[in-house]
Amino acid sequence: MFAKKKLTALFAAMAAAAAVVTVVVAAPAEAVPTTIPLKITNNSGRGDQLYIYDLGTLLTTGQQGWADGNGTFHPWPGGGNPPTPAPDASIAGPANGQSVTLRLPKFSGRVYFSYGQKLVFKLTTGGLVQPAVQNPSDPNRNILFNWTEYTLNDGGLWINSTQVDMFSAPYAVGVQLANGTTKTTGHLKPGGYNGFFSALRDQPGGWANLIQTAPDGTVLRALAPGHGIEGGGLPATVLNDYIDRVWSKYSSSTLTVTPFGDQPNTKYFGRVSGNVMNFTNSSGAVVTSFQKPDSDSIFGCYKLLDAPNDLVRGPISRTLCAGYNRATLLVNPNQPDTSPASFYADTVSNQYARKIHAQMVDGKAYAFAFDDVGNYESLVNDGNPQQAFITLDPFS
Known part of the structure; x- marks a missing residue:
């Protein structure tokens, strides 16, 4: 979905998210007004003040x-070096059991809630510095928050x-359609929030180290595994065994990728030669090559598995990324494998993603960058939206 963000990421995540969620839909321009309602409902069960x-x-x-x-847009003022405080953009959120309705303007962005x-938030000379709580010194490290991503155009x-x-x-x-029906995604199963953290704690190999707590011991979040590697909590070699087995298998057989x-x-055909997996087209010409990836490249779908916005390397890379994270490359030489029965069956796989999907009502999530391969992402869209929804769910 997007590459790993650094502390001073300047809305790069939003631009990349837009690349995923912005697809071509035949809809007349007049069908989508300048702003649409966003209804935020607080069913969290918490008494804290909510900020949007x-x-x-x-x-x-x-x-x-x-x-x-x-829904009125306000441009950020110029920032500084070191970063300067951003204007207070907070909106008072609803109390528990209540709702508020805002207006979403036409842009690609995030709705944070804390x-x-x-x-x-701070501003550099290049733009906004977003929270990056994998950094121990980030000022938002001990705040309970989350965000959703959206594009309205x-x-x-x-x-x-x-x-x-x-x-x-x-x-x-969620999104309400013109006929009055609503599409929704992202709800956890009953007990799913605590169930996820319990499952992560029980997973050997350093996965429990992804969990961050407040000074009083309250659970705040679990970092994605790439950030866990970055902070030293998850071994950088956590996927090496699986990577080695993939490399060995396709040194003597062919991996076929049908990305669209x-x-x-x-179709593209991959074979390993030494430290490189070369992909050829149906004519036998090499179209792109990948160095043997490491765990971080796989979790982030970047670096050695970079996915440019093109029609060859990017689509092949996103297919490989999904196959590595879901551990389907050894059980199926034809990728993508879109059968959930095959996902995460190997003991070496993205256990963070596996445990998130297991707790979702509809099984869908964006647990890694290209979790949309096979349409397993937690996304809703409509060409003529009447209203958007964000529902803050209970923690237990």
Whole structure:
């Protein structure tokens, strides 16, 4: 979905998220107004003050800023080095058991929500510094918060829940269609929040070290495994055994990738030679090559598994990324494998993603960057949205 973010990421995640959720939909421009309602319902069961933030980038100009409750866009002022405090963009959220309705403007962005404390945002000379709680010194490290990602444009609304960076305060998203029906995704099963953390604690191999707690011991979140490697909590070699077995298998056999579901005749064929997996097309010409990846490249779907926005390397890379994270490359030489019965069956796989999907009502989540391969992402969209929804769910 997007590459790993650094402390000073300048809405790169939003731009990349837009690349995932912004797809071509035939809808007349007049079908989508300048703003649409966003109803936020607080079913968390918590008594903390809730704060809402709608931050994003105007798709027409690329300008970064924030929206108030009326959907009015406010550009960020210039930042500094060291970073300077950003204007307070917070909107008072609903109390437990209540709802508020805001207006979403047409941009690609995030809706953050935090419990009990306002989030700290700063501005550099290049743009906004977003929370990066994998960094122990991040000022938001001990705040309970989460966010959703969305794109609203003339083609419609795409809104998703995400765990690409962390699993934290539970929520679901939805969109109301013109016929009055609603699409929704992101709800956990009853007991799913605590069930996820319990399962992660029980997983040997350092996975429990992904969990971050507040000074009083309260659970705040679990970091995604790439961030766990970055902070030293998860071994950098955690997937090496599986990577080695994949490399061995395709040194003597062929991995066939059919990256486009609507183009079954577009196939690429991978074979390992030394430290490189070369992919050829149906004519036998090499179209792209990948160095043997490491665990971090697989968890982040970047670095040695970079996925540019093209029609060859990117689609092959995203297919490989899904296959490595779900551990389907050894059981099926034809990828992508979109049968959930095959997912995470190997003892060496993305256990963080496995445990998140196991706790979702519909089985869908964005637990790694290309979790949308096979349509297993927690995304809803509509070309003529009447209203968007974010529902803050109970923690127990």
